[in-house]
Amino acid sequence: GQQLNQSPQSMFIQEGEDVSMNCTSSSIFNTWLWYKQEPGEGPVLLIALYKAGELTSNGRLTAQFGITRKDSFLNISASIPSDVGIYFCAGQLSKTNAGKSTFGDGTTLTVKP
Amino acid sequence: DAGVIQSPRHEVTEMGQEVTLRCKPISGHNSLFWYRQTMMRGLELLIYFNNNVPIDDSGMPEDRFSAKMPNASFSTLKIQPSEPRDSAVYFCASTRDGTSTDTQYFGPGTRLTVL
Numbered sequence: 699g700q701q702l703n704q705s706p707q708s709m710f711i712q713e714g715e716d717v718s719m720n721c722t723s724s725s726i727f728n729t730w731l732w733y734k735q736e737p738g739e740g741p742v743l744l745i746a747l748y749k750a751g752e753l754t755s756n757g758r759l760t761a762q763f764g765i766t767r768k769d770s771f772l773n774i775s776a777s778i779p780s781d782v783g784i785y786f787c788a789g790q791l792s793k794t795n796a797g798k799s800t801f802g803d804g805t806t807l808t809v810k811p
Numbered sequence: 812d813a814g815v816i817q818s819p820r821h822e823v824t825e826m827g828q829e830v831t832l833r834c835k836p837i838s839g840h841n842s843l844f845w846y847r848q849t850m851m852r853g854l855e856l857l858i859y860f861n862n863n864v865p866i867d868d869s870g871m872p873e874d875r876f877s878a879k880m881p882n883a884s885f886s887t888l889k890i891q892p893s894e895p896r897d898s899a900v901y902f903c904a905s906t907r908d909g910t911s912t913d914t915q916y917f918g919p920g921t922r923l924t925v926l
Contacts, residue, residue: 740815740902740917741854786854799915801854 704787704802712810717774719785719805726767727789731799732759735784744785745772777809813837815918817903823924829891832921835884836905844915845878845888846902854902860886893925 704721711717721730729748733741745756747763747770754761760773770789774781787802816835824830836843844859858868860880868878875894880886890897900922904915 738919740904740920742917743914746914799856803853 702787702789702800702802704805706805707803708806708808710808710810711777713778715777717777717781717807718771719787720769720771721787721789721802722769723789723800724768727791727800728767729790730761730763730770731788731790732761732770732772733786733788733801735786735804736782741786774807777807779809779811782807782809815903815905815916817901817918817921819921820919821922821924823926824893825926826894827892828925829889830893830897830923830925832888832901832903832923834886834888834903834918836886836903837916838884839907840905840916841883841908842906843880843886844904844906845886846904846917847899848902848920849899857888890923893923895925898923898925 702721702723709717731746732744734744735741744759745754745761747754747761750763750767751765752763758775762771764770770787772785784804784806786804788799790799815837818833822830842859842861845857846854847857848854855870857870858878859866863880863883875892876890878888888901900920902917902920904917906915
């Protein structure tokens with residue numbers, strides 16, 4: 699089946715630094731999604747990408763859908779303490795099937811004030 | 812809007828017991844998903860429903876797991892009999908229609924511990 703490799707597994711950064719994380723897949727996806735999960739909560743969608751090459755921003759977050767459709771990255775600029783959490787990428791094959799998501803293993807972000 | 816509601820938030824049970832997890836999707840949402848999250852396997856889709864009908868249950872680990880959606884506002888995930896390896900956080904999520912790449916809204920999860 700499809701597998702997503704998400705890296706890095708964890709990051710410890712200083713407040714104000716920029717963060718970059720990425721996901722790669724052995725096969726193509728038609729949609730890439732980035733979620734954030736905080737302790738005791740479910741994942742919350744941050745950014746959705748629907749087209750190869752698409753670059754989308756949500757405040758300090760920017761994500762891109764790789765041209766090959768096998769990868770995506772998420773950048774966070776000027777990190778703040780509330781950015782702490784686990785960030786997941788997810789890929790979907792079909793735009794008409796919102797259920798078939800494959801999730802990466804997550805990147806745990808720690809921001810030191 | 813109350814969001815997706817799950818109950819109980821925590822469940823501790825003994826091996827062999829039946830466990831029932833409950834989910835109330837967001838009102839007006841037509842698709843509902845059950846996920847399991849563990850350290851070893853990450854976030855896995857177990858089953859999802861569209862308009863109360865199970866569409867894909869290929870992620871259900873084995874016959875001990877069953878899910879139902881008797882109406883648009885309620886779903887259950889049942890494990891019978893439960894085993895220690897079922898210990899995980901179980902999430903329910905819903906989307907508005909499931910026919911497009913719509914935002915999945917996750918509930919807070921049920922943390923299940925099977926002793």
